[in-house]
Amino acid sequence: MKITKIETYVVSAGWKNWLFVKVLTDSGLYGIGEATLNGFAKTAEAAIHELEHLVIGKDPCNVRSIASTIINTIQDAGHIHRMVMAAIEVACWDILGKHLGVPIYQLLGGKVRDSVLAYANGWYKAERTPEDFVKAAEKVISKGFKAMKLDPFGTAQGFINESELKLSYEILEAIREKIGPEIKIMIDVHIRFAPSEAIRAAKRLAPLDIFWWEEPITPEQELLTCEVAKKCPITVATGERFDKVGQFATLASGGGVNIWQPEPMSLGGILNTIAVANLAEANACWIAPHQSGGPVQTVVCLQLAACIPNFLILEHFDPFNEPWTQYLVTWRPEINPDNGHLSFPNTPGLGVDLNMDAILTHPYDPHAYLDIHQEGWEKRIGTPRIYHENNR
Numbered sequence: 001m002k003i004t005k006i007e008t009y010v011v012s013a014g015w016k017n018w019l020f021v022k023v024l025t026d027s028g029l030y031g032i033g034e035a036t037l038n039g040f041a042k043t044a045e046a047a048i049h050e051l052e053h054l055v056i057g058k059d060p061c062n063v064r065s066i067a068s069t070i071i072n073t074i075q076d077a078g079h080i081h082r083m084v085m086a087a088i089e090v091a092c093w094d095i096l097g098k099h100l101g102v103p104i105y106q107l108l109g110g111k112v113r114d115s116v117l118a119y120a121n122g123w124y125k126a127e128r129t130p131e132d133f134v135k136a137a138e139k140v141i142s143k144g145f146k147a148m149k150l151d152p153f154g155t156a157q158g159f160i161n162e163s164e165l166k167l168s169y170e171i172l173e174a175i176r177e178k179i180g181p182e183i184k185i186m187i188d189v190h191i192r193f194a195p196s197e198a199i200r201a202a203k204r205l206a207p208l209d210i211f212w213w214e215e216p217i218t219p220e221q222e223l224l225t226c227e228v229a230k231k232c233p234i235t236v237a238t239g240e241r242f243d244k245v246g247q248f249a250t251l252a253s254g255g256g257v258n259i260w261q262p263e264p265m266s267l268g269g270i271l272n273t274i275a276v277a278n279l280a281e282a283n284a285c286w287i288a289p290h291q292s293g294g295p296v297q298t299v300v301c302l303q304l305a306a307c308i309p310n311f312l313i314l315e316h317f318d319p320f321n322e323p324w325t326q327y328l329v330t331w332r333p334e335i336n337p338d339n340g341h342l343s344f345p346n347t348p349g350l351g352v353d354l355n356m357d358a359i360l361t362h363p364y365d366p367h368a369y370l371d372i373h374q375e376g377w378e379k380r381i382g383t384p385r386i387y388h389e390n391n392r
Helices: 043-056 063-072 079-102 131-142 162-179 195-208 222-231 244-253 270-282 296-307 323-329 356-360 383-391
Strands: 002-012 016-027 030-034 116-120 147-150 185-188 212-214 235-236 314-316
Touching: 002 030, 002 043, 002 356, 016 043, 016 079, 016 222, 030 079, 030 296, 043 079, 063 079, 063 270, 116 244, 116 383, 131 147, 131 162, 147 162, 162 185, 162 195, 195 222, 195 244, 222 244, 244 270, 270 296, 296 314, 296 323
Parallel strands: 116 147, 116 314, 147 185, 185 212, 212 235
Antiparallel strands: 002 016, 016 030
16 A cells, blocks of 8 residues: 555634645545644645655555654754644554554554543633623533633733733633632633743632643743743643654653643654653653644544543633534544543544535635734634724
């Protein structure tokens, strides 16, 4: 069996463009992957086609060899290079699973659990007021979630003034009072703050029983995040912007961060994410992969959740995207309202396929990207559109 062609499809999901990949073979089998990166859909698509010659003619069942060829033949070009590696690697895993008649997690050692706890994100498409956020949170709970993440800070950057921090507290306090103590609340800081300000803000919000404090500062110095984590009253989580396993090794050496958030697509795929999970386990840490892409990336994370022992919880945007996005793929996980867990796919390979009719109906949109510095970004309707609506 040989790879004959790679096809790519960019789909506008309203607030972000998703990039899906299909790897074809001469046997008729094909595999799918995803290479979504906010604001870089066309760039990632071009990179895939520029490097596809490295894998055409190769046996897709030799997954590790193909991944190594993509990343090592050309001097590492960084994040987008890893995205190319990941999309093709996942598609090859999909082909291998289909060829052998088993899910990917079976190829990786089998299941260690039958479902995984999920937390909601992308749900707070509301005005930045306690009342509107509470209404949105109630919808999250009604869907069966037992955990949710939000960024209540508006457009604050570097430092946050007292009135804005007070409003952020009031939003979180109102949600906590409404949903009770059993529901987990996570805060995504979106690398907003200077180190001292991240600690100050965390101390202010800590009484609200926040489960984690995500990406409080720049990711450029892993050890600096470790120092903040050691002084922070809320558990710090980070790692979604890392594109190399070694960055997590630095995180381990610095200590203080016990929740790691590898993004499988940014990191190079399934094999590298498992390497990070093993490193985390050796350092008494847990992984909670970042997943703000499309439905194919969701299933990649579910495959990992099935077989990684120290997998903590999974980010889940899918129920809060545009309703039509559910038709882009042939399978979607169900959430158990009793425990907030997502189901796993159980068919060979990745366990999902693309619905081409739906995909071709929603082509690339240059306005579909998220800019958290733009007023109203929480509504996730596309950056230039936010600007025009606020200024017409």
